Amino acid sequence: MKLKCPTCGREYDEPVQRCECGEPVEFKLFEGEPYIAKTVWERFYDFWPVEPAMELSLGEGDTPLVKSRIGRELGVRLYLKNETANPTWSFKDRGTFLAVSYAVKAGYGAVGTVSTGNMAASVAAYAARAGLKAKILVSESASDEKLKAVGVYGADVIRVKGDYGRLYFESLKLGEKLGVYFINSDNPFRVEGYKGIAFEIAEEITPDYVLIPTSSGGLFRGIAKGFIELRESGLIEEIPTLVAVQAEGCSPICRAFSEGKERIGRFENPKTIAKAIANPYPPSGNAVLKLLREFGWKCLSVSDEEILEAQRKLAGEGIFVQPASATGVAALEKLVEGGGIEEGAKIVSILTGSGLKTLATAGQGNARECPLEGLENCVSF
Amino acid sequence: MKLKCPTCGREYDEPVQRCECGEPVEFKLFEGEPYIAKTVWERFYDFWPVEPAMELSLGEGDTPLVKSRIGRELGVRLYLKNETANPTWSFKDRGTFLAVSYAVKAGYGAVGTVSTGNMAASVAAYAARAGLKAKILVSESASDEKLKAVGVYGADVIRVKGDYGRLYFESLKLGEKLGVYFINSDNPFRVEGYKGIAFEIAEEITPDYVLIPTSSGGLFRGIAKGFIELRESGLIEEIPTLVAVQAEGCSPICRAFSEGKERIGRFENPKTIAKAIANPYPPSGNAVLKLLREFGWKCLSVSDEEILEAQRKLAGEGIFVQPASATGVAALEKLVEGGGIEEGAKIVSILTGSGLKTLATAGQGNARECPLEGLENCVSF
Known part of the structure; x- marks a missing residue:
């Protein structure tokens, strides 16, 4: 604490209110690099277990929540939390x-x-x-x-x-x-960082369901903890129903959940196009299982065909994601068909990473050939 | 305009103030999909020539402005405007x-x-x-x-x-x-959209220089127009010095500028690693040239070696860009060496697109091999 008298210039380290000369004191001029805060890290400052070192930030978080057409024919309102718009293009x-x-x-x-x-x-x-x-x-x-x-x-x-x-x-x-x-997949600080996804969603809407591609379980746990903390602190009234989504070809958590087990078992011979969520023995699997039971949440698994179809649907709305990131949308129909979903329910699907990272699996770059002279025929329709 | 009397229920289309029954009228309840605005499109609503159709938005804009270490040894403050965090990962x-x-x-x-x-x-x-x-x-x-x-x-x-x-x-x-x-490179609506980059920068800092990778000239014109409109409307006092940056192997604008010409000429046999800005006859070249002259701005060209070195430096700060996007940072040293740059000057470089799009040119994915049993030796340093 550095106080100074603007009249006589005398300086004080202790919190005096007036200078010995009789004039008022004031804090010294701000020096250094100003940083004016507005990100999720500052808006929810109290919720982080360690002070976010903003000089190390690359601008992660504060990603778009985009309204989708996809849910319309199912009678629900689907929102896409686009985590591909992060500095390294994933959550x-x-x-x-x-x-x-x-x-x-x-x-x-x-x-x-x-x-x-x-x-x-x-x-x-x-x-x-x-x-x-x-x-x-x-x-x-x-x-x-x-x-x-x-x-x-x-x-x-x-x-x-x-x-x-x-x-x-x-x-x-x-x-x-x-x-x-x-800093592995479910490192406790890493999990805390994912709470921001819940915070940002809650700033924009009050979702009824959140679809979360689930592999190690770190992302699921982080989003869950975020919503739980929002309710405990009185900022929201109700926690949405969280849905862990896995690929059928590697679904150790959904399997243990549906079999009523307390602990997950290793998923032998995992095989799915959704490589980013193909963890056969997820380190946070048991922790996710416990959350699912405690809150009455859901676990859904989807086939590779459903995943690829969802990836196409998302690209058809202008968002190109990895197969693993399309699992949430792939599970939407199952979720609605499962029943109990009210008309107009608000559902958020987390899009975890950019499709540019799995371009090799994205099919062909098909193009028609056309001579410049005949361009009119090619462009017309 | 739909007014209604909450007492007797009578409705009015014209702006009455009280109902015939003597009670006050009010506007009918909001119906439909609420959209609560906070993006650059709403914050600078008056500046767009067409109403942004927010239902078509994918969350473009509002990208991070990141403080860089790179300028330190040159005595300037460099900020990186990271346009790779857009829905399709470019500006x-x-x-x-x-x-x-x-x-x-x-x-x-x-x-x-x-x-x-x-x-x-x-x-x-x-x-x-x-x-x-x-x-x-x-x-x-x-x-x-x-x-x-x-x-x-x-x-x-x-x-x-x-x-x-x-x-x-x-x-x-x-x-x-x-x-x-x-919607080609310098379509007038497209150019208007780029003004948002200037608006967002001005919300955070008052830059002295802005380095802009320049190909067709559309991006340069958009950022220039953004700053000009901010000053004309009284929101900022001074327009920063804009610097058009081109690759030496394809620099029709810088060449015409340094030769004192009024119009650009076609750049024969363009050859540069920065493919995204290798337009040999930029459609907005003359318009950029005019701006450079009118405002006393600058045009700098950089070699492929300088571009690759800048790309490495940026990755060394955690941001992976295309070669074309590294040209601004590649020109930083030239800008400072050119003289006239005050100590501590604030310089923004526009990072236009993600490095994932040019992975083929990004060198090898070098990895050491290590047996699990000998992991300690491999991880220690």
């Missing part, structure tokens, strides 16, 4: 930012993660932003193409030969030993 | 949205464009959103890979054999005849 950035804020504060010189996709790129990017080293552990079979979008940020990418499933726990152990803060 | 969406708003209002059933890259995807996406047909004219040599990101939106992609340069004008003629509204 992961929200969690990575908060976890990196913590890592820097805690004095780590390096961060890491176990991922080949969205999370790998996100951790690599925020590590670069923060000036930290990044150790990205990927599976032996990860394609060079996918790793390009990670390597550009200058991360140390390590292809690990051996049981990929063990890597999650191995990395946490090793990280603790070596001073590398591993 | 084009702002212009496309406004032009499609017009096309729908004007009753067109189809829109079109001449492009193989960012603009093609953007027009295809917004056409899908609006339920319009889309005719995308691409060059004979456009790669299948690039067209994938356009075809997903359901557009009719036409590979035209013949002089690509003529297509711009041919398409406008044909479009008028056939009822297809062509």
Whole structure:
């Protein structure tokens, strides 16, 4: 606290109200880099477990909530929360930012993660932003193409030969030993970052249902915690019904849920086009299961055909997502057919990541050929 | 105007103040889909030449302005306006949205464009959103890979054999005849949409310089017009110095500017890694030239090596852009070395499009191999 008398110039460290010269004192002029806040991190400042290090922010969060035509024929109102409009084009950035804020504060010189996709790129990017080293552990079979979008940020990418499933726990152990803060899929700071999705939705509408593509369970838990905290703090009256959506070819949580089990089991031979949510033994699976039971929520699984159809429908509205991101919309019909959905219900589907990241699976770039001289025939319809 | 008496229920179409029964009248209850506005389109509502059709919006605009470390060693403050966080991951969406708003209002059933890259995807996406047909004219040599990101939106992609340069004008003629509204690079509504970049920057800081990757000239003209309108309307005091940045291998505007010419000439044999700004005969080139002269602004060109180095520097801050989008940062050193830049000057560089769109040129996805058993040695440093 630095006070100064504008009349005589005398300075004070303690909170006096008037100067010895008899004139009023005032706080010294603001110095340094002004930062005028308006993002979800400031609007919901009290809700974060660590101070968001805004100088490390890349502008994650505050993504568009877009009204969709898709729900119309089903008699519901569908909204799309477009997380592809994040700095590395997936929802992961929200969690990575908060976890990196913590890592820097805690004095780590390096961060890491176990991922080949969205999370790998996100951790690599925020590590670069923060000036930290990044150790990205990927599976032996990860394609060079996918790793390009990670390597550009200058991360140390390590292809690990051996049981990929063990890597999650191995990395946490090793990280603790070596001073590398591993920000895996359900790191507690990462999960907190996802609360912002709930906060932003609640600022715009009061949804009845939220469809959430669910793999590790980190995103689901974060959104759930966000809505629960909003209600506990009195900002909203009711928590919407959350729906965990998985691919049929890898649905360990939905399976355990429908079988009435307390714990998930490993899903053998996972096979789905929705690679980004194909975790056969999700580390937050049991935690998600508990939430589903406690709140009477739902778990729905969808086929690859339904996923691809939903991806096409979304592109038909101008939004190009990864297959995994289309699972929410793919589950919409099942949700409505399942009954109990009131006419005009407000349903939000979370679109998790950009379709540019899975362009290889996006079909052909079909084009007709046409000579310039005959252009009129080609353009007319 | 629908007024109603809450006491007796009588309704009025004209603006009466009290009911015949003697009681006060009121407007009827709001019905329909509520839309509560907060985007750049509403904040600067008066500045658009056509009403933005918000039901067609995909959440374009309101992109992050990120403080960069890059300018520090040069003694300036660099800010990055990250346009890759748009619905189709480039600045084009702002212009496309406004032009499609017009096309729908004007009753067109189809829109079109001449492009193989960012603009093609953007027009295809917004056409899908609006339920319009889309005719995308691409060059004979456009790669299948690039067209994938356009075809997903359901557009009719036409590979035209013949002089690509003529297509711009041919398409406008044909479009008028056939009822297809062509939204090319410097369509006047498109240019208006780009004003939002200036508006958003001015909401956050008062920049001294703005670095703008310049190809057709549409983006440059839009940002210029935005700042000019802000000053004319009294919202800002001074217009920043705008800097058009081109690739050395295709710099028709900078060449004409430095040679003191009134009109640009065709740039023969263009060759640059920055494909998105490699227009050898930009349709708004003369208009940009006039602005540069009138306001005493600057034109700088940068080499492919400088562009790639800038792309690496940006990735080193967590932002992965196309080569064309790195030209602004590539020109920073030249701008400062050119002299006349005050210490601590605030400089904004416009990052136009996502690096995911040019992944093929992004180098290798290098990864080390490591057995799980020896992971400690690989992760330690």
